[in-house]
Amino acid sequence: MTYAIAEAAHRSGLSIDTLRYYERIQLIEPPARDSGGRRAYNDDDLVWLEFLTKLRTTGMPIRMMREYAKLRHQGVASAGRRKQILVEQRTEVLSRIAELNSCLEVLNYKIANYENCERAVVTEPQAASA
Template sequence: MTYAIAEAAHRSGLSIDTLRYYERIELIDPPARDSGGRRAYTDEDLAWLHFLTKLRTTGMPIKLMREYARLRHQGVASVGARKHILVRHREDVLARIEELRSCLQVLNYKIENYERISGSEQDRQEVPA
């Protein structure tokens, strides 16, 4: 099954411009072309785009994504290097998750504090003078 660029963009959640940009910076391989010369993305292309989107969502820099993509072309010979990139990135993601948890605790504390204050004010307003 193949998909035109608009359908690939829709299915991947990326814009057409982003797909072209990823192709230009060699993050994705140029897709096959149909008989009219239009890009024809495969399910495998979409799976790769899905993976790239996850990397990007987790904050992996484009430069490191390009390195990973380059290594991917080397096949099994680059498995160790690709794993190393992902392990290192996982450490960064886990550190950011921990930082976000800490921030969430502060937010929860402030919200609960405001709820206590609001509840106290409401209680005072309901008590007859």
């Protein structure tokens, strides 16, 4: 099955401009062209775009994504380096998750504190205003 650029953009959640940009910076291979010369993306292209989107969501820099994309074409010979890139990114993601969990704990503490304040206002309005 093939998809025009607008449909590929819709299915991938990326904009048409982003698809063209990814092609220009060689994150994606130029897609096949239909008889009218229009880009024709396939299901494999969409799977790759989904993976790129996940990498981007993790905060991976475009530079690293480009390296990964280039290595991908080398097949098994580049598996070690590709794995290393992903392991390093996983370490970054785990660090961010830990930082966010720490922030979440502070938010939960403050929310609980304000809930206690609200209960005090309801039960003792004069004491809470002092």
